[in-house]
Amino acid sequence: MDKKRILVTGSKGQLGSELRVLSEGANWNFFFVDIDTLDITDENAVETFFIDKKINYCINCAAYTAVDQAENNQEAAYKVNVIGAEVLAKVTEKTNSVLFHISTDFVFGGEKLIPYNETDQTSPLSVYGKTKLEGEKAIEQNTKRYYIIRTAWLYSSFGNNFVKTMLNLAKTRDSLGIVVDQVGTPTYAKDLAQVILTIIEHDKEEYGVLHFSNEGVASWYDFAKTIFNIKDVKIEVKPISTFEYPTPAKRPQYSVMDKSKIKNTFNISIPYWQDSLINCLSLIES
Ligand SMILES: NC(=O)C1=CN([C@@H]2O[C@H](COP(=O)(O)OP(=O)(O)OC[C@H]3O[C@@H](n4cnc5c(N)ncnc54)[C@H](OP(=O)(O)O)[C@@H]3O)[C@@H](O)[C@H]2O)C=CC1
Numbered sequence: 012m013d014k015k016r017i018l019v020t021g022s023k024g025q026l027g028s029e030l031r032v033l034s035e036g037a038n039w040n041f042f043f044v045d046i047d048t049l050d051i052t053d054e055n056a057v058e059t060f061f062i063d064k065k066i067n068y069c070i071n072c073a074a075y076t077a078v079d080q081a082e083n084n085q086e087a088a089y090k091v092n093v094i095g096a097e098v099l100a101k102v103t104e105k106t107n108s109v110l111f112h113i114s115t116d117f118v119f120g121g122e123k124l125i126p127y128n129e130t131d132q133t134s135p136l137s138v139y140g141k142t143k144l145e146g147e148k149a150i151e152q153n154t155k156r157y158y159i160i161r162t163a164w165l166y167s168s169f170g171n172n173f174v175k176t177m178l179n180l181a182k183t184r185d186s187l188g189i190v191v192d193q194v195g196t197p198t199y200a201k202d203l204a205q206v207i208l209t210i211i212e213h214d215k216e217e218y219g220v221l222h223f224s225n226e227g228v229a230s231w232y233d234f235a236k237t238i239f240n241i242k243d244v245k246i247e248v249k250p251i252s253t254f255e256y257p258t259p260a261k262r263p264q265y266s267v268m269d270k271s272k273i274k275n276t277f278n279i280s281i282p283y284w285q286d287s288l289i290n291c292l293s294l295i296e297s
Pocket residue numbers: 020021022023024025026027045046047049050051052071072073074075076091095113114115116143161162163164165166170171
């Protein structure tokens with residue numbers, strides 16, 4: 012069989028960067044692009060790229076991910092998260108390739124008390140969440156060969172994320188208030204990247220929506236406390252309510268995801284979030 016030819020869009024972000032590192036150990040042809048080399052909203056450019064490079068898998072890591080800014084930049088968020096997803100779906104369908112698209116726990120409303128599974132009712136609270144949900148729908152309507160992987164609270168030694176925000180704030184602050192009443196699961200982007208490559212390797216063609224995060228449950232407060240404990244940073248962290256930390260975008264109170272489907276279908280085990288956090292923090296200077 013021909014060697015796999017894998018396009019990674021939005022490759023300068025967290026997930027794309029982790030895929031680049033892992034790709035060095037895989038015997039496949041990878042093509043890493045970002046908005047400066049391939050804008051996913053430009054259908055002609057995307058189609059030409061797929062045909063010229065004979066792409067058979069696309070991992071879409073491109074997105075508008077600034078949750079609060081999206082509230083006042085709806086058009087920009089819609090363009091990447093919906094139009095971009097639709098373009099990739101149309102082109103993968105036309106070229107008989109497979110699309111991996113990444114979505115978010117923020118498609119849920121957060122009203123449940125037990126983990127969300129793939130068929131649970133969505134009801135996003137923010138512009139970011141709404142555009143990500145519309146992006147999912149655009150994919151489902153435009154291609155048969157897709158994996159939509161919903162993940163949560165991504166961090167990495169690459170790019171921007173909550174871990175780096177905490178370590179940066181600790182340089183100038185003696186004390187931080189962090190919300191304790193929003194609960195989810197921190198996820199190391201490297202673990203997600205590894206799972207995507209495992210799915211490609213098995214090539215089981217069991218398409219659809221999947222949930223993936225690390226194992227376990229945490230509030231943002233737990234996440235922050237654990238970052239500082241692991242890094243031995245001395246700072247006071249106060250548990251506060253969402254009400255005490257007003258933000259432009261509303262976030263779900265509970266967005267833990269049920270990962271049974273991805274674990275059973277692809278026979279994977281998932282690392283516990285604190286173990287992965289230790290691994291990632293060993294790569295970040297504080
Ligand atoms: N970050 C998180 O906590 C979570 C993320 N996700 C999802 O996971 C995926 C990966 O997220 P993450 O790695 O954090 O994302 P990042 O924000 O780190 O990276 C996204 C990349 O996409 C690029 N990009 C933006 N617009 C376009 C475009 N039109 N064409 C091509 N590239 C573009 C960005 O460039 P530039 O920086 O120049 O805009 C950036 O390099 C996204 O789909 C996101 O919605 C899901 C749950 C949690």
